[in-house]
Amino acid sequence: MSLPTEITDFLGILDESPVGVSVSRRRDGMVVFANRRFCEITGLGREHCIGHPARRHFADDAQRHEVVRQLRESGEIVDADVRFFRADGSSFWSVLTIRPATLEGEAVNLAWIYDVSKRKQAEQAILDGKSLIRAMLDSSTDGIVLLSPEGTILAVNAAASAIFEEDGEALPGRPVWNHLPAAVAEPMRRGVERVLTLGETVESHHAIGARLFDVHMHPVANAAGRHDRVAVFSRDVTQSHQRRQQLRKLETALEQAPVAVMITDSQGAIEYVNRAFVLVSGYSEDEVVGRNPRLLKSGETAATVYRDMWRRLAAGATWQGELCNRAKDGGLFWEYATISPIRDDDGTVTHFMAVKENITQRKETEQQLVHQATHDTLTGLPNRLLLEDRVHHAIEVAKREGRRVGLMFLDLDRFKIVNDSLGHVAGDQLLKVVSDRLRHTLRRSDTVARLGGDEFVVVLTHFQNSSELAEVAEKISAALDEPVELSGHKVHVGTSIGIALYPDDGDNFNSLMKDADAAMYRAKQKGRNTFCFYDSHMNDEALDRLKLEEALRRALVRGEFQLFYQPQVDLHTGLTTGVEALIRWNSPERGQVSPALFIPVAEESNLISMIGWWVLEESCRQIAAWREAGLAGIKVAVNVSGRQFLNHALVECISDLMAQYRVLPSQLEIELTESTVMAEPERAIEQLNRLREIGIQVSVDDFGTGYSSLSYLKRLPLSTIKVDRSFVRDVNNQSDNAAIVSAILGLADALDMSIVAEGVETEGEERHLKDAGCIKVQGFRYAKPMPADQLAQWMRREKSGI
Numbered sequence: 166m167s168l169p170t171e172i173t174d175f176l177g178i179l180d181e182s183p184v185g186v187s188v189s190r191r192r193d194g195m196v197v198f199a200n201r202r203f204c205e206i207t208g209l210g211r212e213h214c215i216g217h218p219a220r221r222h223f224a225d226d227a228q229r230h231e232v233v234r235q236l237r238e239s240g241e242i243v244d245a246d247v248r249f250f251r252a253d254g255s256s257f258w259s260v261l262t263i264r265p266a267t268l269e270g271e272a273v274n275l276a277w278i279y280d281v282s283k284r285k286q287a288e289q290a291i292l293d294g295k296s297l298i299r300a301m302l303d304s305s306t307d308g309i310v311l312l313s314p315e316g317t318i319l320a321v322n323a324a325a326s327a328i329f330e331e332d333g334e335a336l337p338g339r340p341v342w343n344h345l346p347a348a349v350a351e352p353m354r355r356g357v358e359r360v361l362t363l364g365e366t367v368e369s370h371h372a373i374g375a376r377l378f379d380v381h382m383h384p385v386a387n388a389a390g391r392h393d394r395v396a397v398f399s400r401d402v403t404q405s406h407q408r409r410q411q412l413r414k415l416e417t418a419l420e421q422a423p424v425a426v427m428i429t430d431s432q433g434a435i436e437y438v439n440r441a442f443v444l445v446s447g448y449s450e451d452e453v454v455g456r457n458p459r460l461l462k463s464g465e466t467a468a469t470v471y472r473d474m475w476r477r478l479a480a481g482a483t484w485q486g487e488l489c490n491r492a493k494d495g496g497l498f499w500e501y502a503t504i505s506p507i508r509d510d511d512g513t514v515t516h517f518m519a520v521k522e523n524i525t526q527r528k529e530t531e532q533q534l535v536h537q538a539t540h541d542t543l544t545g546l547p548n549r550l551l552l553e554d555r556v557h558h559a560i561e562v563a564k565r566e567g568r569r570v571g572l573m574f575l576d577l578d579r580f581k582i583v584n585d586s587l588g589h590v591a592g593d594q595l596l597k598v599v600s601d602r603l604r605h606t607l608r609r610s611d612t613v614a615r616l617g618g619d620e621f622v623v624v625l626t627h628f629q630n631s632s633e634l635a636e637v638a639e640k641i642s643a644a645l646d647e648p649v650e651l652s653g654h655k656v657h658v659g660t661s662i663g664i665a666l667y668p669d670d671g672d673n674f675n676s677l678m679k680d681a682d683a684a685m686y687r688a689k690q691k692g693r694n695t696f697c698f699y700d701s702h703m704n705d706e707a708l709d710r711l712k713l714e715e716a717l718r719r720a721l722v723r724g725e726f727q728l729f730y731q732p733q734v735d736l737h738t739g740l741t742t743g744v745e746a747l748i749r750w751n752s753p754e755r756g757q758v759s760p761a762l763f764i765p766v767a768e769e770s771n772l773i774s775m776i777g778w779w780v781l782e783e784s785c786r787q788i789a790a791w792r793e794a795g796l797a798g799i800k801v802a803v804n805v806s807g808r809q810f811l812n813h814a815l816v817e818c819i820s821d822l823m824a825q826y827r828v829l830p831s832q833l834e835i836e837l838t839e840s841t842v843m844a845e846p847e848r849a850i851e852q853l854n855r856l857r858e859i860g861i862q863v864s865v866d867d868f869g870t871g872y873s874s875l876s877y878l879k880r881l882p883l884s885t886i887k888v889d890r891s892f893v894r895d896v897n898n899q900s901d902n903a904a905i906v907s908a909i910l911g912l913a914d915a916l917d918m919s920i921v922a923e924g925v926e927t928e929g930e931e932r933h934l935k936d937a938g939c940i941k942v943q944g945f946r947y948a949k950p951m952p953a954d955q956l957a958q959w960m961r962r963e964k965s966g967i
């Protein structure tokens with residue numbers, strides 16, 4: 166299109182304009198003119214602008230539509246911010262103004278563009294910065310409020326709006342005091358004044374409803390450096406306060422806990438201990454912090470316990486178990502510990518926590534109970550249960566090491582007499598003395614146990630041969646043969662010891678015990694206070710003894726006993742002065758059993774008391790029967806065993822029997838063996854005096870076979886000494902027997918006692934005795950023991966002088 170000159174001039178002017186100008190036809194939007202600046206701004210050559218649609222310059226379709234809409238509605242565009250394309254495809258911000266005009270009758274749009282990219286970028290940067298600050302402020306969990314000196318809210322972040330429970334946009338311009346409780350507003354007002362006056366930060370704590378806040382107020386300066394605003398930062402510390410309180414409660418609970426608590430780091434260095442720990446261990450916190458818990462180690466906890474503990478802890482598991490630890494003062498204490506690993510958020514074990522209950526008392530009670538269950542209460546020695554365990558163990562070790570085990574069975578020889586006569590208290594005292602002597606005689610490695618009663622067992626493991634065992638047995642015998650002082654009485658007990666060996670005699674506890682028991686019985690038979698090694702025949706004997714005991718028991722019930730009577734004769738007159746009652750057992754199974762065989766078994770098994778009472782009663786009954794039969798005045802001497810003699814009830818019992826059968830004291834005599842009298846001389850003196858008070862005379866049997874103390878003999882109220890038949894035998898030919906008999910006669914004379922010589926069998930013996938001055942005799946030479954009816958005939962014959 167060729168343009169008139171005035172138009173060309175106008176366009177020439179526009180071409181020089183510093184603003185980009187383009188002219189486009191309104192009917193088709195085709196550009197008809199673009200000035201130099203327009204081409205510079207868009208980077209397009211003029212030929213790429215003119216003759217092309219104006220819309221192609223718009224970089225944003227939405228903006229283009231808006232421009233078209235406004236043009237349609239108002240016919241012009243004033244200072245719109247629009248993005249245009251550059252020739253290289255990039256875009257720039259421009260301020261666009263379009264005004265309608267007419268060019269040569271053609272309606273056109275005159276468009277001015279002004280590149281505002283730099284300003285836009287700056288604006289965007291500010292906007293970005295502001296929104297960043299805003300975003301930062303809003304993302305803060307602390308409430309932030311900017312206040313004027315009067316307390317007017319200038320700005321708030323989201324957290325502050327939430328505290329005030331108000332819309333954040335509504336708050337600026339309002340006095341902050343209206344949004345605070347009076348109790349908070351007033352101190353805050355003073356705080357603001359102070360911040361602005363002094364220019365310093367003020368900190369305070371406030372409660373708003375149920376929530377707690379830490380408040381920091383900072384001065385904010387203006388461009389001139391003057392503090393003209395206050396920034397208030399409020400931190401909601403409700404939860405942390407509650408947590409702190411909970412922690413404090415936990416700490417108090419830990420401190421006051423009755424259980425010891427210890428926390429170590431992962432390497433075992435102690436970091437914390439509570440008060441219970443300090444009390445139990447005796448160590449202060451300072452003394453243990455930084456140290457390893459092994460400082461409590463006592464050496465009493467089995468190594469396996471620690472191994473198990475570390476195996477579990479290393480696997481990250483909790484360990485529970487009992488530890489025996491040592492306190493600072495050296496004392497031991499027991500703890501039931503639960504040790505658990507403590508992990509951080511990543512699951513790494515950072516610490517270990519030990520919670521330990523003091524179970525010392527329970528342990529001590531347990532140990533006491535175990536001790537009670539395994540030890541004899543009276544002597545404190547191991548009992549049968551523990552003995553069995555020790556023997557098992559000793560056999561196991563001996564088996565491995567190819568050694569022998571010696572088991573000694575001890576039975577006190579005269580314990581039962583002491584117990585019956587002096588009472589249980591003295592008996593207990595005696596057992597304690599015996600225990601102490603055994604303990605002192607043996608090595609610590611040997612076991613001494615009490616089975617009960619007067620039976621003890623010694624187990625020896627360290628000996629070379631059986632003669633060493635014999636030496637030990639001798640030492641024990643010697644120690645127990647020493648007299649024991651009991652309630653003012655000197656008592657001789659003595660012990661019989663049976664010895665069995667592993668593996669020689671048995672390979673288990675029961676067989677060794679059985680064998681040693683059999684050997685002990687043999688030792689008793691050998692004469693007491695001695696020892697005997699087991700040999701295989703002993704078991705048969707022990708079995709026989711047991712059977713005999715059972716048969717004896719039955720005999721009492723079945724009435725298989727009978728009394729025989731042996732006369733005692735006066736050599737001057739040839740008349741019977743009395744008779745000795747001698748028991749006989751007519752066993753349907755065994756036939757006639759000698760009292761020499763069954764009396765010792767009865768003594769061992771306690772049956773002797775019942776048999777003794779039977780003999781006493783039967784003797785009294787017989788005296789009465791003879792009286793009824795016209796044979797008054799027969800004096801009966803009854804053998805009384807040691808146990809029966811020392812029984813408190815003996816005197817009363819004899820009195821009762823005498824009263825029941827109307828027996829005169831002169832018709833009854835008691836015979837005691839020398840050993841019975843001398844076992845307990847003091848006690849014997851007491852009992853003999855009581856018998857004398859009721860008129861009963863006592864003779865001492867088997868005189869010369871035991872060990873009489875002359876000083877005691879002098880004090881004993883005895884009427885007669887019976888010379889044992891071992892001294893009477895062949896007295897006329899054996900000078901030593903003659904000397905003994907002569908000495909006994911002299912003694913009896915000096916002590917004003919009468920003499921009866923036992924077991925006279927020959928005329929020579931009789932003559933010697935008569936010449937020596939012994940008048941009363943007893944023996945087969947005159948009469949053998951006979952049943953009561955035969956004795957009655959014997960007496961009648963004698964009376965009638967036949």
Ligand SMILES: Nc1nc2c(ncn2[C@@H]2O[C@H](COP(=O)(O)O[C@H]3[C@@H](O)[C@H](n4cnc5c(=O)[nH]c(N)nc54)O[C@@H]3COP(=O)(O)O)[C@@H](O)[C@H]2O)c(=O)[nH]1
Pocket residue numbers: 731745746747748759760761764780804805806866867890923924925926943944945946950
């Ligand atoms: N506790 C009790 N002991 C009793 C009782 N009855 C008897 N015994 C004691 O038993 C032992 C054996 O007695 P026994 O077999 O009866 O022998 C007595 C006489 O038979 C025997 N004796 C008498 N004279 C002679 C003789 O000339 N030769 C000879 N070889 N033996 C003779 O002596 C025994 C009487 O002894 P002792 O009692 O010491 O006077 C014996 O120890 C009895 O004591 C009883 O009831 N209770």
